[in-house]
Amino acid sequence: MDAKTAIKTVMERNGEIRQIYWVACGGSLVDLYPAHCMMMAESMLVESGIYTSREFLLATPKKLGKTSLTVLCSHSGGTKETLDAAELALSRGSAVITMTHAPGSPADSDRWISWVYPWSEDQKTEVIPSGISLSIAAELLAAQEEFSSYDALMEGIRKMDGIVAAAKEKVRAELCDRFAALCQKHDFLYILGSGAAFSQTYGFAICSLMEMQWQHCAYLHSGEYFHGPFEVTEDGVFYFLQKSSGKCRPMDERAEDFLKTHTDTLMVLDALEYGMDAVDPAVRDYLDPVLFYAMNCELRSARGRLFDHDVDYRRYMGKVPY
Known part of the structure; x- marks a missing residue:
């Protein structure tokens, strides 16, 4: 097909x-x-x-x-x-x-x-x-x-395999161990993102962490963060920001600027630093989620190794009536 x-x-x-x-x-x-x-x-x-x-x-x-x-x-x-x-x-x-x-x-x-x-x-x-x-x-x-962006999108889809392969090595070297350690230190974290990439903000929370790692967390939209949720920001609270590379990036940057000065526990996964600068700006919004999904898998695996929690282990899904 x-x-x-x-x-x-x-x-x-x-x-x-x-x-x-x-x-x-x-x-x-x-x-x-x-x-x-x-x-x-x-x-x-x-x-x-x-x-x-x-x-x-x-x-x-x-x-x-x-x-x-x-x-x-x-x-x-x-x-x-x-x-x-x-x-x-x-x-x-x-x-x-x-x-x-x-x-x-x-x-x-x-x-x-x-x-x-x-x-x-x-x-x-x-x-x-x-x-x-x-x-x-x-x-x-x-x-x-x-x-008008048809060719750019198709080219971007083809490029993502190489981008993801390189980004996996980079995230293992730079973020995985720290992320796992922070999960061990903090029982809860907030995950922020925006635009089409918000799908992976949501997915990282409900699938990779809550389902596969039993990690308490919540997902927040970077723009909506300033319409209520930022009031709970303080030192000692773990924030993880997925910083997109497309049109919605200014929302992520605004959240990052505030978090840098209002919490001492912030991790940022910047799509531009992980290879998305190689994709046409017209379609980056739609392909950022491909990158973030692959990075999320690396991060959850690192947490799983530290906690000795297999990503395939479930206590309710497929085991009890629901």
Whole structure:
């Protein structure tokens, strides 16, 4: 499967697309968020909405129908809420694309367009959900309206593999040990970010740290930090800032400037210092999350080694009724 073929099939079946809905749960939802941000920023024609699967079922958008494309992701291929959301979208006449790692799973069905992706360490960005979803959005933009940054985006996706490989070495040398040590010293931390990269601020908190490391933490938007949360800033409180490289960087810089003078425990992961200066500024916003995800994996692994806590260990997920 490739994005150009998928969108061609959608257009042949449904004609013009006026709404695109991105639907998933947890880490899969995180991977769809940058494509949603790109559609909102770049399209004059298509409305974009992003939903956790259960919310899509309970608070279904009225516009869902024959002019819609619903893109869903279930890594396991069996996430019930996501499968139910796919069935709902199909019943309303929406074109449906599912992404899954599991061939032959319920998500991998010939009832809709099914995209089975590989999953292992060091897979190319273009073949995993973060790259696939951006490619789907780019092809939809190119098929219906002008998308001047199409070539820049595709080049950026190709560049991310080399950028990430180099950044992994850099983050291991500069940040991993300190991050793990600070987690040992602090029972709680705040994670800040903005723009499309806010998906990884959210994902780092709820997936990498809360789910995989049982680390208490909270995620904050860098802009919203100054509309309430900054009142609890003080020495002894651990802050971790994901500093993006695109249009929203000024929000992260403002938060960093304040934190430097109001807490003694701040770590900054600056995308520009980790290779994003090699990506066209027009599309950095949408590719920063690819970098941050890879760095988050390195940081959570470092914490896991120090705490002797395997990232695959769970006490509730898949073990008790919920």
